[in-house]
Amino acid sequence: MKRARTASRDPRGSTDARTARDELVQRILATVDSIPKGSVASYGQVAREAGLPRHARLVGRVLRELPTGSKLAWHRVVNAAGRISPRADGTPSPEQHRRLEREGVHFEPNGRIDLARFGWRPK
């Protein structure tokens, strides 16, 4: 049975609350997975495509929590400025930079990617 939520308290421990959240995560992962090789999408764009406008930060959180060695193409997600978002240490991930260049995504001298050229445009 569904374990009635005591109305007041609904800690993330609530079974349906957790499943609902997991579904949002799945949608985000699926969207990221659909970004074609050679192009990039911003956190906000991924959120919108996943049907979650204004949730760019959630996309970032999800990617941050990805297990090392994940098959997901997390490197195709950059910020709206076309840059690799700084990590906790304040510097952009060299790994992400490498992966992108390896699949043909070019970086300008200022560290930005020309979104008009490499930005993902879902059909």
Add this chain to the structure above:
DNA sequence: TGCATGACTCGAG
């Protein structure tokens, strides 16, 4: 319930 934390974004200056 309140308050701080961000792989965010956008508009000003």
Add this chain to the structure above:
DNA sequence: CCTCGAGCCATGC
């Protein structure tokens, strides 16, 4: 082009 500040919103303590 860059730095800031404000707005945004799920999380976690």
